[in-house]
Structure formats: structure tokens, C-alpha cells
Amino acid sequence: xxxxxxxxxxxxxxxxxxxxxxxxxxxxxxxxxxxxxxxxxxxxxxxxxxxxxxxxxxxxxxxxxxxxxxxxxxxxxxxxxxxxxxxxxxxxxxxxxxxxxxxxxxxxxxxxxx
Amino acid sequence: xxxxxxxxxxxxxxxxxxxxxxxxxxxxxxxxxxxxxxxxxxxxxxxxxxxxxxxxxxxxxxxxxxxxxxxxxxxxxxxxxxxxxxxxxxxxxxxxxxxxxxxxxxxxxxxx
Numbered sequence: 001x002x003x004x005x006x007x008x009x010x011x012x013x014x015x016x017x018x019x020x021x022x023x024x025x026x027x028x029x030x031x032x033x034x035x036x037x038x039x040x041x042x043x044x045x046x047x048x049x050x051x052x053x054x055x056x057x058x059x060x061x062x063x064x065x066x067x068x069x070x071x072x073x074x075x076x077x078x079x080x081x082x083x084x085x086x087x088x089x090x091x092x093x094x095x096x097x098x099x100x101x102x103x104x105x106x107x108x109x110x111x112x113x114x
Numbered sequence: 115x116x117x118x119x120x121x122x123x124x125x126x127x128x129x130x131x132x133x134x135x136x137x138x139x140x141x142x143x144x145x146x147x148x149x150x151x152x153x154x155x156x157x158x159x160x161x162x163x164x165x166x167x168x169x170x171x172x173x174x175x176x177x178x179x180x181x182x183x184x185x186x187x188x189x190x191x192x193x194x195x196x197x198x199x200x201x202x203x204x205x206x207x208x209x210x211x212x213x214x215x216x217x218x219x220x221x222x223x224x225x226x
Contacts, residue, residue, distance in 0.1 A: 043118075043205060043217035090157065099212025100170065101147055104157040 002027045002093045006105035014113045019078040021108050023065075023091030026072065033074040034092040034102060035065055044090065050074060051097065061085070086112045118218035120206050126224045132194040135221045138187055139208030147215070148181055148191050149205040157205075163189065164212075196225045 007022040025031055032051055036044040048059025055067045065076045074091060088109050092102040119138040127133050139146050147162040161171040166183045174181070178197070183189040193200055201224050207217045 041219075043219045044207075045217070046215065097213050098209060098215060099145065099164075101159040101162050102215070103159070106156045
């Protein structure tokens, strides 16, 4: 069975500082991994996805994530936080690229301090 | 494209009443997913369809929940009878080939 663990339900960083949101996964097959962002009262928007083409994946809004098989991790980073990055972030895993649905982590609420 | 459209955006109902949530996927998408989001359980997959056929409904919590997709442009999620523990945000998502999901804005259901 697949599962996702996001370390830290809340992460607070200063504007301009590095953002690091942690995600570890469990999957019995090579996984497809995703990061989504959710702004208040909105649906989920795809930030980026890993599909085995490259271990470093670049997404929208300056975010990127690195797939590390040895650590079963897919951490999300952004070099410089902006106030508009404040939102809920979800890591998700799928065995079939999403065709069988996604298993989501519990989410990390990112707080940006001015 | 208008994206995935869900209605209503908010629903408040009394315990025991029937509730119907609606979803219009993106035209041409062949997969449709229903998710439920709660503080306690996070985002859970309830059921998904491929070409209007239900493929996996193992996430549907109880027989009180049912979902249909009568055609490629419409799906419903029904709860009958509703209970306070069904209060959650329900999301619909569609995709082409099971990749590149687009989520709707969700329906916030409150059962009192």
C-alpha cells in the first residue's frame, strides 16, 4: 500500500528565506510523486510532479523538488519565500501516474513571516 | 476552458436529509475522481470513474454514499441519509489518461 508522510503540519519562514517542506513516501513500485498547493477556500493546484524522467523536478512559482530513492523522499524547496506562498501544501503518491487516484499526505501549512 | 465545475459551493443541511453534490468535468477528460477533505483524515479518495464507469469505490465510507456518472459531462455524489460526521469539503477532479488532474473548487458540506 502507498502512503505519504509530511513532516511538520506547520512550517514558518521569513520572507526571502529558504522554504523546505518535507515529504517521505512508501510505495511497492517506482512511484509517481506530486506536490499540490491549496489556497484558502480553493481547490488544489499542481505545483510539480515526478514521473521518473529526472530526479530534480522544477515546478511553477519557483518551486522544485528532488526525488531521492535511497531516502524515499521528495522534499519541496523554494530559494526565497514570498508572502504569496502562504498556503497549504500537499504531497501525493500514485503507483500508476494518477490513473488509480492519489494518496495524499496530511498537508503542511506554510506561514510566511514579514 | 472553465475548469472543473462543482455545485453547490456551500451546502448546509439537517441530519437525515439527502444531499446531492454535482460535478462537471473538463470536456474530453476520461477520468473523474471524488475526494473528501476533513481536518482529521485529510484528503481521501472516495471513488473514481474511467469513461463513465466506476472503477474503484473502495473509499466510499458507507452505503449511505453513492456516486453516478450518467455521461461524460456530469457526475453526482449523493449522501442519504446525511449525518453530522459527513461534514467536509468534497472535491471533484478530472484528468485525461489519469494524469494531470484538475480539481474543482469543492463543495463545503455542513450537516447539522
